[in-house]
Amino acid sequence: MTGLSRDAFSDTVKHYRKLHDDGETSSDERKGAYSTLVNQYYDLVTDFYEFGWGDSFHFAPRFKHEKFRDSLKRHERFLARKLRLYPGMKAMDLGCGVGGPMRYIASHTGAHVTGVNANGYQISKGRKHNEKAGLSHRCEFVESDFMALPFEENSFDAAYGIEATCHAPDRVALFEGVKRVLKPGAYFAVYEWCLTDNYVASDAEHRRIKKEIEEGDGLPDLAHTSEVDQAFVDAGFEVVETRDLAGDGDPETPWYLSLTGGDMSLSSLPRTPIGRTLTNGTLAIAEKLKLVPEGTKQVSDFLNAAADALVAGGERKIFTPMYFVLAKVPE
Ligand SMILES: C[S@@+](CC[C@H](N)C(=O)[O-])C[C@H]1O[C@@H](n2cnc3c(N)ncnc32)[C@H](O)[C@@H]1O
Numbered sequence: 001m002t003g004l005s006r007d008a009f010s011d012t013v014k015h016y017r018k019l020h021d022d023g024e025t026s027s028d029e030r031k032g033a034y035s036t037l038v039n040q041y042y043d044l045v046t047d048f049y050e051f052g053w054g055d056s057f058h059f060a061p062r063f064k065h066e067k068f069r070d071s072l073k074r075h076e077r078f079l080a081r082k083l084r085l086y087p088g089m090k091a092m093d094l095g096c097g098v099g100g101p102m103r104y105i106a107s108h109t110g111a112h113v114t115g116v117n118a119n120g121y122q123i124s125k126g127r128k129h130n131e132k133a134g135l136s137h138r139c140e141f142v143e144s145d146f147m148a149l150p151f152e153e154n155s156f157d158a159a160y161g162i163e164a165t166c167h168a169p170d171r172v173a174l175f176e177g178v179k180r181v182l183k184p185g186a187y188f189a190v191y192e193w194c195l196t197d198n199y200v201a202s203d204a205e206h207r208r209i210k211k212e213i214e215e216g217d218g219l220p221d222l223a224h225t226s227e228v229d230q231a232f233v234d235a236g237f238e239v240v241e242t243r244d245l246a247g248d249g250d251p252e253t254p255w256y257l258s259l260t261g262g263d264m265s266l267s268s269l270p271r272t273p274i275g276r277t278l279t280n281g282t283l284a285i286a287e288k289l290k291l292v293p294e295g296t297k298q299v300s301d302f303l304n305a306a307a308d309a310l311v312a313g314g315e316r317k318i319f320t321p322m323y324f325v326l327a328k329v330p331e
Pocket of ligand 1: 035038042055056057058094095096097098099100101116117118119122144145146147161162163164165167168
């Protein structure tokens with residue numbers, strides 16, 4: 001599991017927990033240690049994610065008539081359409097995970113997609129998925145921190161980031177780097193994890209939900225939607241469109257439905273409270289029997305706490321994982 005040795009896994013769990021312990025580490029220190037924080041997080045959770053989610057690690061608005069996977073693909077098509085991608089274009093996927101969205105967007109639009117990801121374990125898995133899908137010539141992984149993009153100026157016709165730029169310690173610096181490698185007139189679109197206007201910083205319950213989302217999802221500090229807007233402006237982009245998509249979809253099927261068990265099926269089981277409890281119990285026994293490394297149950301615990309916090313944030317409408325921004329490099 002995870003490509004880490006047993007000891008490295010256990011040490012990584014301890015170090016990761018410490019980074020999120022407010023008694024030990026401040027939010028500024030977490031931002032300073034973002035690279036370790038995010039990488040350790042994805043070393044620990046990628047297998048859990050693939051088990052529960054498949055190869056696209058994001059949310060989507062949900063409709064009653066539509067299966068979970070179809071909703072993810074629709075959400076990916078929405079971005080591709082907004083970016084006006086077509087065959088022959090060169091696009092960049094910031095924080096591409098194991099490449100589910102990249103493979104779908106490349107095959108759906110005919111564009112070439114370069115996925116940037118700092119996590120070597122995800123890239124090694126993603127390259128195998130590309131080969132299996134016969135898409136290695138159209139989808140390329142580059143192992144790099146997206147805060148220091150290793151590309152020439154004006155290299156790309158478009159860029160996007162799906163629930164990934166929320167990991168950045170400094171959005172303005174990140175967006176400036178993206179603007180540098182985009183051509184004039186190119187579009188850049190993101191789905192951002194954000195706090196909404198309903199978030200009240202003086203409310204202890206709201207603060208607890210924010211903290212559990214951060215710890216369980218490897219984030220240094222969640223930003224408000226207005227901070228994301230401002231970061232695009234400060235980085236020199238023209239903001240074309242901004243919208244929280246969390247209210248799209250059917251009211252009875254909110255974006256966090258799959259975490260509540262509201263769309264129960266065999267394939268959705270690992271994401272539901274029952275499935276998560278079963279996985280948690282199995283891992284606790286496996287850890288006692290030394291079948292999995294020490295700390296595995298702790299990872300499952302903080303992922304569960306985060307899943308509950310995401311539902312609580314969604315129900316209270318204080319948090320969204322789909323704040324959509326479309327921006328353009330000035331001509
Ligand atoms: C929630 S996952 C989303 C993955 C992908 N966009 C998807 O939807 O399947 C966030 C991704 O951002 C990547 N990431 C986070 N911080 C990064 C950084 N500083 N540089 C490069 N990639 C980063 C993580 O490794 C992970 O692959």
